[in-house]
Amino acid sequence: MTATPWLSLLLGGVLSCQIPAAHAQLSGALLDQLESALNNGDTSALADLVASSDEIGGSELENRYSQLRRQFPDSQWSLAAGQDLADGRNTLNVSVVGNGSQDGRDFRLQASQILAVRSDGLTLGSQEVLKEESIVRSGERDLAVSVLAPDTVLTGQRYDLDVLMDDPLTDATLAGGLTELTEADLLQEESPEIELGALNAGGIFKTIQAPYQAGRQAWAALLLHPEGTVSISRTVRVVNRL
DSSP states (O other): OOOOTTHHHHHHHHHOOOOOOOOBOOOHHHHHHHHHHHHHTOHHHHHHHBOOOSSSOHHHHHHHHHHHHHHSTTOEEEEEEOOOOTTSOEEEEEEEEEEEEETTEEEEEEEEEEEEEEEOSSOEEEEEEEEEEEEEEEESSOOOEEEEOOSEEETTOEEEEEEEESSOOTTOOOEEEEEEEOHHHHHHTOOOOOOOEEOTTSEEEEEEEOOSSSEEEEEEEEEEETTEEEEEEEEEEEESOO
């Protein structure tokens, strides 16, 4: 579990299926019901509240959700409606925190998403993930890190992705690495292999070229510090025009 960057995508898996376009606003009652179902492990209620699509069926959503709850049994979700978009879609802010253990090591999850969604008033579906990030920490303390990257880039655009330790390293030795995740990696939901090296500058600094096709570009980073380990995932949205 030292590098499980797809955990934030599991969050999206629960909420990312599509429903037909509708103009109903996100109601507080719907969000309260969905938040309660997520936090209480009520997969039956989730199936009723989240519309399934052809790409992601209800059983797969339940499997992804159950897998996350197995790894982080005390996971707690928070949902809040955000500002509406110009095209009429609502935005939904989603965050989840949780604790888990594996092979005698404790892990702490912190993940967030901003989703563009449509609702028919009774069920929820997502048209698009606008932003997502997850951090899994282990070790003596929660090491503070910053992930600096744009949320959205144009197709073919070059951009910087930096992963930095917030506190000075002093005499500590930092190692780490960064790898791009393919769609197959995301679907397999397995920890990727990341080539590690010494990070004398206190972080990872990479200039990236976005693909020439709209979609998303997902990255996984791993930092190893004497006082702890930090596993990070970050997704960048790729569009034809801003």
